[in-house]
Amino acid sequence: MDVYVMGVAIHPAADVIGDTRLEEMAYRTARAALDDAGVARAQIDHVTLAACDEIDSRGITSMLLAAPSGAYLKDEMRVTDSGLTGLHLGAMRVASGHLQLGLVVSWNQSSVSPLENIAQMRAEPFFLRPVGLNFAIADGLFASAVAARHGITERAVAERVCQRLAAAAKNPRAVRRAVLDPDAIAGSPLLAHPLRSAHRAPVTDGAVAMVLASSDWVRANPSNRPLARIAGAQWAVDRYQLDADRLAGLDVFRATLTDVLRRAGLSGIDALDLVELEAQSAWADVALVDAMNAGSRVAVNPSGGAWAQNPYFCTGLVNAAEAVMQVAGRAGAHQVTGARRALAHGTSGFAQQTHGFVVMEGIQA
Numbered sequence: 001m002d003v004y005v006m007g008v009a010i011h012p013a014a015d016v017i018g019d020t021r022l023e024e025m026a027y028r029t030a031r032a033a034l035d036d037a038g039v040a041r042a043q044i045d046h047v048t049l050a051a052c053d054e055i056d057s058r059g060i061t062s063m064l065l066a067a068p069s070g071a072y073l074k075d076e077m078r079v080t081d082s083g084l085t086g087l088h089l090g091a092m093r094v095a096s097g098h099l100q101l102g103l104v105v106s107w108n109q110s111s112v113s114p115l116e117n118i119a120q121m122r123a124e125p126f127f128l129r130p131v132g133l134n135f136a137i138a139d140g141l142f143a144s145a146v147a148a149r150h151g152i153t154e155r156a157v158a159e160r161v162c163q164r165l166a167a168a169a170k171n172p173r174a175v176r177r178a179v180l181d182p183d184a185i186a187g188s189p190l191l192a193h194p195l196r197s198a199h200r201a202p203v204t205d206g207a208v209a210m211v212l213a214s215s216d217w218v219r220a221n222p223s224n225r226p227l228a229r230i231a232g233a234q235w236a237v238d239r240y241q242l243d244a245d246r247l248a249g250l251d252v253f254r255a256t257l258t259d260v261l262r263r264a265g266l267s268g269i270d271a272l273d274l275v276e277l278e279a280q281s282a283w284a285d286v287a288l289v290d291a292m293n294a295g296s297r298v299a300v301n302p303s304g305g306a307w308a309q310n311p312y313f314c315t316g317l318v319n320a321a322e323a324v325m326q327v328a329g330r331a332g333a334h335q336v337t338g339a340r341r342a343l344a345h346g347t348s349g350f351a352q353q354t355h356g357f358v359v360m361e362g363i364q365a
Helices: 022-037 067-071 083-095 115-122 135-150 154-168 182-186 215-220 244-249 251-263 282-292 312-327
Strands: 003-010 046-050 075-079 101-108 190-192 206-214 228-237 274-276 341-348 354-362
Touching (some): 003 083, 022 067, 046 067, 083 228, 083 354, 115 135, 206 312, 228 251, 251 282
Parallel strands (some): 274 341
Antiparallel strands (some): 228 354
16 A cells, blocks of 8 residues: 555643634644645645534534534545544545545544433444443443453453553653552442443543545655555454454454455565554453464553553544654653564444454655
8 A cells, every 4th residue: 555644733631621712623633634744735636534422412513523623625534433544544545546635634522512422322223222321231240251262361451451550651642640559449439340440541632633645645755754554454343232252252363464464465464563553441452462363572552552541532543643653763761672563453333343454564764
């Protein structure tokens, strides 16, 4: 895939961004990505938005957010699955050969709308909605299933939380949090057995933007140096049903991972230097890392993952931005030495129903 990342920007994350309108968050992040790429808005020919009407508490959120995101009088499209899905679409639009330089912009201000109330509205209306299914219950069912099938223990989950918080403490883009000890995590309130409140990554507000260019544009603009090349992308949707095989099998995750590595021309997971994995709970973190079966040289979530910042809808796109900064040597204190290839992962739906991947490859000097 001859698609290049020219610039990235991540809005300063916080549990609640209460002093800035959503339009301002989108504008500042899109503007920062363009500045990082060294291009003007007039040069771009398309914008891909990734946003959720329900989280934004608006009927058609792009009606108000398109212009501040840079899409005024530009070719504009929007996805509603996740931020990483927006990157998939934006990359395909560039790869089509019809568009040359574009923005992908995603945002999330979940402090405005309770996510669990939104989750209940998304549940199947005749069976699941009346029993109150929400994200916590779905993640609790997932935790029970992987504990039974894969022998994952609550102690291992607590230690994973500690590991992610310690990594996040080094990330300059992370929300500052205390590093808990396993006993404190094990004593946190039970939400849906065996899921506890401290097992879940705290949800934050935030936004992220990325400038994508075609190989033709890069050749025609040699003074603009790409940060990374998108070497491969893949995504898939698992079954809606929350049965044990769907929850603990992780078949779609494994198959999609295999496909994206093949598309990127890589021999396997160990050809990567790092993975930025989206896991909304530590149970999912442990299960997905085990399913990847990567060797010890592959760093997993050096940024801290969702425990660094977790703007729920666009966390996968934040992972992609972190992957770009790693292969560009710009990650900061958690930079993986010599990183050349990085995999970004995103998920959406109940209990990791959808999985998406993007392989970022560094540019040789």
